[in-house]
Amino acid sequence: MRLVQITDCHLNADPLARSRAGFPLRQLQAVVEHARRQRPDALLISGDISQDATSASYRHALEAFVDLDCPWYWLPGNHDHPQLMAEARPLLDEVELGDWRLLLLNTQVAGQPHGEVGEVQCQWLGEQLADDPRPTLIAMHHPPLEVGATWMDAIGLQDRERFWTTLGPHAQVQAVLCGHIHQAFAAHHAVAMDSDGERSIPVYGTPATADQFLPGADAFAIDQASRPGYRIVDLSYDSLATWVERVTL
Numbered sequence: 091m092r093l094v095q096i097t098d099c100h101l102n103a104d105p106l107a108r109s110r111a112g113f114p115l116r117q118l119q120a121v122v123e124h125a126r127r128q129r130p131d132a133l134l135i136s137g138d139i140s141q142d143a144t145s146a147s148y149r150h151a152l153e154a155f156v157d158l159d160c161p162w163y164w165l166p167g168n169h170d171h172p173q174l175m176a177e178a179r180p181l182l183d184e185v186e187l188g189d190w191r192l193l194l195l196n197t198q199v200a201g202q203p204h205g206e207v208g209e210v211q212c213q214w215l216g217e218q219l220a221d222d223p224r225p226t227l228i229a230m231h232h233p234p235l236e237v238g239a240t241w242m243d244a245i246g247l248q249d250r251e252r253f254w255t256t257l258g259p260h261a262q263v264q265a266v267l268c269g270h271i272h273q274a275f276a277a278h279h280a281v282a283m284d285s286d287g288e289r290s291i292p293v294y295g296t297p298a299t300a301d302q303f304l305p306g307a308d309a310f311a312i313d314q315a316s317r318p319g320y321r322i323v324d325l326s327y328d329s330l331a332t333w334v335e336r337v338t339l
Contacts, residue, residue, distance in 0.1 A: 100298070117339060
């Protein structure tokens with residue numbers, strides 16, 4: 091089972107609109123075409139599909155994603171309009187991926203750049219994990235740990251400790267996939283188990299299809315040297331392999 095993750099498209103109603111460092115729709119189309127050649131079985135888009143929260147921006151996205159010829163699923167980021175997204179295509183919270191399953195969390199806090207899972211959604215997450223022992227991926231927009239960039243860490247997931255406490259007892263969680271950070275990223279976070287031990291859960295961030303952010307920056311900065319990209323996640327019965335693909339425009 092091959093899952094492709096695309097994130098942070100930042101599309102506008104105007105298909106020719108510029109970002110700080112390029113043209114978001116043109117870049118998304120190039121990334122989708124590159125990813126199509128990888129023959130994905132499913133596509134995850136992990137938020138910030140839109141920059142201007144317009145119906146037209148989501149129509150551009152739908153037209154681009156259909157070219158992948160596989161099932162696809164999206165979740166909102168801080169720039170998105172969830173109601174318009176749901177009108178264009180349903181927002182699901184659980185997806186079957188062969189022997190695996192994918193749980194999708196909405197971490198948007200309306201009107202704010204930071205994110206939260208929230209008490210109600212954490213309770214739902216714990217119940218879902220308690221009811222099904224299959225290997226599981228968690229997807230969200232905001233990173234649930236610090237990524238080493240001062241300005242970005244201030245607008246990450248605010249209730250991260252509650253999130254990690256929820257995951258602790260559930261050994262089937264194999265990785266967390268996030269967006270928001272506009273860069274390739276991989277780290278592990280240690281969680282306490284029900285017993286005295288602990289284990290670590292991988293967290294993977296993915297390059298944007300739009301502008302890339304400079305890793306390790308104290309203040310907001312564009313990484314002019316990086317290219318758009320996406321993540322591939324190959325799932326076998328009880329393990330995964332993942333890597334980032336960059337796209338030359």
